[in-house]
Amino acid sequence: MTFSRDTLRRELRARRRAIPAPARIAAADALAHRLLSLPFAPVSGHVAGYWAMDGEIALSSWQLRLPRGCTYCLPVLHEDGLLRFAPWRGGAALVSNKHGIPEPDVPPASLLPAEAMAFVVAPLVAFDARGHRLGMGGGWYDRTFAFRRDHGAPPHLVGAAFAAQQVDTVSPQPWDMPLDALCSESDTHLFETVPAR
Ligand SMILES: Nc1nc2c(c(=O)[nH]1)N(C=O)[C@@H](CNc1ccc(C(=O)N[C@@H](CCC(=O)O)C(=O)O)cc1)CN2
Numbered sequence: 001m002t003f004s005r006d007t008l009r010r011e012l013r014a015r016r017r018a019i020p021a022p023a024r025i026a027a028a029d030a031l032a033h034r035l036l037s038l039p040f041a042p043v044s045g046h047v048a049g050y051w052a053m054d055g056e057i058a059l060s061s062w063q064l065r066l067p068r069g070c071t072y073c074l075p076v077l078h079e080d081g082l083l084r085f086a087p088w089r090g091g092a093a094l095v096s097n098k099h100g101i102p103e104p105d106v107p108p109a110s111l112l113p114a115e116a117m118a119f120v121v122a123p124l125v126a127f128d129a130r131g132h133r134l135g136m137g138g139g140w141y142d143r144t145f146a147f148r149r150d151h152g153a154p155p156h157l158v159g160a161a162f163a164a165q166q167v168d169t170v171s172p173q174p175w176d177m178p179l180d181a182l183c184s185e186s187d188t189h190l191f192e193t194v195p196a197r
Pocket residue numbers: 050051052053054056075098099100101123124135136137138139140141
């Protein structure tokens with residue numbers, strides 16, 4: 001079981017890294033339009049993206065096209081094992097976390113908890129047609145959004161990926177965070193989760 005999730009991670013990470021630059025630029029644009037067209041696309045509030053790395057589909061196009069009322073945030077690793085979020089605009093100071101991923105360089109007191117987000121775009125390594133997501137293996141998104149299991153949105157949780165990251169099944173685990181939607185460059189999947197509050 002662990003072996004197959006690890007194997008899947010290795011293969012799908014290699015697959016997303018192999019996508020050539022022109023295709024990934026076009027895909028990021030198409031993804032932005034799909035995210036902005038979701039029935040629950042935010043018009044205001046804090047929205048979380050991520051700093052794309054290791055071949056992940058980029059969110060820069062979406063960030064640039066967000067409605068004025070939305071504040072774009074990046075995830076920040078916190079010592080308690082739960083992600084925090086911090087507003088970030090192009091040009092603002094960044095610092096590398098322990099995995100080498102840039103995070104906004106802000107004082108700990110200004111970090112926002114997951115509950116303060118209206119809409120969260122989650123990176124992923126692989127997804128399946130039932131809305132299950134396989135991440136990098138740190139459990140960060142699963143732990144951080146475990147509170148969503150018992151009640152509806154907000155925050156809405158949306159996976160972002162290249163269509164090539166779809167697999168038959170990610171062999172979901174009980175702790176895996178269910179997605180409300182998944183957008184790729186070519187598809188929008190809406191999933192049934194618990195009703196909104
Ligand atoms: N862009 C992005 N940001 C993100 C995530 C992500 O998947 N993508 N995360 C989603 O959870 C969190 C970070 N989680 C991570 C978990 C494991 C590894 C990891 O194993 N990385 C290396 C080893 C390098 C190192 O750790 O120094 C690897 O590539 O094998 C990286 C990030 C928060 N930020």
